[in-house]
Amino acid sequence: MNQPLGVILAGGLARRMGGGDKGLLPLGAGTILSHVVARLEPQVAGLALNANGDPLRFAGLGLPVIRDTIDGFAGPLAGVLAGLDWAAEQGAGHIVTAAADTPFFPCDLVPRLLATGAPLALAATPDGVHPTFGLWPVALRDDLRAALQGGLRKVVHWTDRHGAAEALFVGGDPFFNVNTPEDLARAEAML
DSSP states (O other): OOOOOOEEEOOOOOOTTTTOGGGSEEEETTEHHHHHHHHGGSSSSOOOEEEOOOGGGGGGGGOOEEOOOOSSSOOOOHHHHHHHHHHHHHSSEEEEEETTOOOOOOHHHHHHHHTTSSSSEEEEEETEEEEEEEEEEGGGGHHHHHHTTOOOOOHHHHHHTTTEEEOOOOOSSOOOOOOOOOOHHHHHHOO
C-alpha cells in the first residue's frame, strides 16, 4: 500500500468552547492545530485540512482546505468523505484522518494503522474506538456518500458494516482532545 494522504478534521462546532475553531487556540508557541500538523505531516504523503466556512482563516498553515461535500452539519463522516474525494483527485488510494483538537496523538499513528493490514482501520485504546483517527480507502467513498445521503451520522455504524480493523494504543491518554477551557489548561500543562 502506498503512503496515504492525511486529512485533519476541523469541521466541529466547538460548542463546549463557545464556538469558533478550537484548532486555532494558542497552545505553547503555536496553536492546537500546529501541533496536530507537526505530528501528522511526517507520517503521510500529503496533508489537507477539512473545514467549512472561510478557508482564509487557515491560510497561515499553507495547507489545502477542503470543505464538506454533504450539505448541513453531517459530522466527522462528512469530513472523511471530503477527504476521500480530495484523495481521489490526487490519485491516492487511502487517507488517514486525525482530529484538529487532539494535539498529542501518537507519532506512529499511520504505521500502526497500516500494520493492521486492513483497508479500513480505526485507532483504539482499552477505553474504546477513536473514530476520528482512521485509515480510510478511497474505494469506499461512493458507499459512504450514499450512507450520508441516507442520514447515517455515526462513524462506527458505517465502519462496522465494512469490518474495520482496530489498531490498539495503550498507555496514558494518547487521544486526549481539547473540548473545554479546562482541557486547554491541561494541554498547556502536558507540553
